[in-house]
Amino acid sequence: xxxxxxxxxxxxxxxxxxxxxxCDYTNSMFDYFLWYKKYPAEGPTFLxxxxxxxxxxxxGRFTVFLNKSAKHLSLHIVPSQPGDSAVYFCAASVVQTGxxxxxxxxxxxxxxIP
Amino acid sequence: xxxxxxxxxYLIKTRGQQVTLSCSPISGHRSVSWYQQTPxxxxxxxxxxxxxxQRNKGNFPGRFSGRQFSNSRSEMNVSTxxxxxxxxxxxxxxxxxxxxxxxxxxxxxxxxxxL
Numbered sequence: 001x002x003x004x005x006x007x008x009x010x011x012x013x014x015x016x017x018x019x020x021x022x023c024d025y026t027n028s029m030f031d032y033f034l035w036y037k038k039y040p041a042e043g044p045t046f047l048x049x050x051x052x053x054x055x056x057x058x059x060g061r062f063t064v065f066l067n068k069s070a071k072h073l074s075l076h077i078v079p080s081q082p083g084d085s086a087v088y089f090c091a092a093s094v095v096q097t098g099x100x101x102x103x104x105x106x107x108x109x110x111x112x113i114p
Numbered sequence: 115x116x117x118x119x120x121x122x123x124y125l126i127k128t129r130g131q132q133v134t135l136s137c138s139p140i141s142g143h144r145s146v147s148w149y150q151q152t153p154x155x156x157x158x159x160x161x162x163x164x165x166x167x168q169r170n171k172g173n174f175p176g177r178f179s180g181r182q183f184s185n186s187r188s189e190m191n192v193s194t195x196x197x198x199x200x201x202x203x204x205x206x207x208x209x210x211x212x213x214x215x216x217x218x219x220x221x222x223x224x225x226x227x228x229l
Contacts, residue, residue, distance in 0.1 A: 002156075036220075043118070043204050043220030044157070089157065100208070101147060101170050102218065104157035 003027045004092050006105035014113050019077040021108050023090035026071065030092035033066060034102070035075045038087045047088075048075070080112045116141065118207050118221035126227045132193040135224045139186050139207030146188040147218060148180060151202040160203075163188050164210070192226075200228045 005024045013019045021035075031052040036044035050057040050064045050073075057064050063076045073090055087109050091102040119138045127133050139146050147170075148160040159172040163182035180190040186207075192199055202225050206218040 041222065043206075043222050045220070046217050049217075091157075100145075100216075100218075101159040101162055101172065102149075102157075103159070104149075106156035 002106070003030075004090060004103045004105040006090060006108050008108050009106070010109040010111070012111045012113060013080045015082055016079045019075075019080045019084065019110055019112070021075040021077075021088050021090070021110065023073040023075075023105050024071055025073065025092050025103075027092070027094070027103070028071070029094045029097075030103070032093045032095045033064070033073050034091045034093070035062075035064060036089045036091060036104075037084075038089060038107070044089055077110075080110075082112045082114050085110055085112050118205055118219055120203075120205050120221040120224050122224060123222065124225045124227075126229060127195050128229050129195055129197060131195050132191060133195060133226060134189050134191050135203055135205075135226070137188045137190075137205030137207075137221060139188070139205075140219055143207035143209050143219075144186050145208045145210060146182055146186065147206045147208075148188070148190050149204040149206065150174075151204060151223070152198075152200075157204070160190065195228045197228050200226060202226075 034049040035047040038044045048059050048062045065074045087107045089107045090105045121136045145164045147162040149157050151157045162170040166182045177193045182188045202223040204223045205221045208216045208218045
């Protein structure tokens with residue numbers, strides 16, 4: 001049972017434009033959400049996170065939006081750069097139980113076209 | 115500071131064999147988690163060890179086991195390998211457990227192929 005879903009396996013965007021990656025979740029207990037970036041033959045690298053008490057978190061070109069009522073998370077990258085081309089995973093965790101293990105989506109491959 | 119290291123990076127085994135994978139966390143990190151990545155299922159949590167004790171376990175059969183040593187290094191073992199165990203096995207370390215999130219840092223993974 002996939003509790004975190006990324007319904008778009010791939011996304012292509014022109015350099016300089018906005019990339020929007022989406023993620024949906026089903027477990028209302030999730031209280032911490034993250035985005036990871038992954039290159040081939042490397043482990044995922046943490047990008048940005050958001051606690052469930054917030055609806056937006058920004059870090060440079062990256063902004064994560066959380067809509068708890070819709071159980072929806074999105075990552076905005078503005079402006080997109082060719083170096084952003086990678087697979088992006090969203091992940092969620094139930095921190096309040098102390099578990100901290102991450103539930104991952106299946107990933108979206110972003111290609112930024114120069 | 116050195117990152118999370120995993121050995122070996124690549125492994126080929128045959129069905130029915132067993133395999134042991136190793137993970138050295140970032141210095142000072144006491145928690146080690148293991149994840150399995152497959153094309154169909156994505157990244158799935160296997161288990162987490164903290165202070166040599168398994169404190170959380172995902173939904174995997176008992177053929178998957180692990181342990182953690184006093185220096186926080188961890189090993190995971192898969193017995194009686196099946197073709198479906200072919201995957202990238204990722205280890206992640208974090209500073210501690212507890213009720214506030216602390217970031218997990220991932221290693222490069224061990225690519226296991228079962229023939």
